Amino acid sequence: MPLPKLDKPLFELVIPSTDKNIKFRPFTVKEEKILLIGQQDKNEKSIILAIKQVINNCAQDPDFDVDMLATFDLEYLFLKLRARSVDNMVAVSYRDGEDDKVYDFEIDLDQVELIKSDKHDKVIPITDEVGMKMKYPSVTIIDNAPDEATAADVVEYLIRNCIDCIYDADSVYPASDHTQEELSEWLDSLDVDAFAKIKRFFDNLPQMKYTIEYTNSLGNPRTIELSTLSDFFTLG
16 A cells, blocks of 8 residues: 655745746655765755756756756745745854954844846946847856866856847857857957946846854944855755
């Protein structure tokens, strides 16, 4: 006789980059094991792979594709999924840089927000007639970033692969219609100001935010800004 199956509650989460509602189930012991294996590797790519697998397992939409998520989508969904699956309260400890003492805090994951900057815009004008439209760096783009490369090469890879299209007064040129070499040559032709605009696009990507305020042993008010998964959890 088969063992009884356990019903799992469903809940909705909003994918920040698309504002689409997706149904999820809480993760189970199976997903906890996946996360544990990822953490034991102490390798960032292994941890991200484990988080992807957990989110994909728990998503209840057949059209859901974890590889198409923006990087901030992945972090936000995992954090909210963890809050619903385990506990919304997380204990963390931080060492104060002024008095060198360790302080313990509890973070309410339900209070973590995803902040979208007013300065953020996917459309970047280059001249009066020429410009480009960007797309968010996806999980797949980050996964495929070259391991053995200089910082400059990684930046160029990221920019190339986040170009959605280039446009002028007469037409729109999808990046997918052009080779990586063609896109690199076009980027190399930009002036410094135009390149700075592209950098601002990445600097102002939506970001998780949670603020801890406390007073240290010296009587000085202190502030800690949390913005990435590694700020909220020990993931490696």
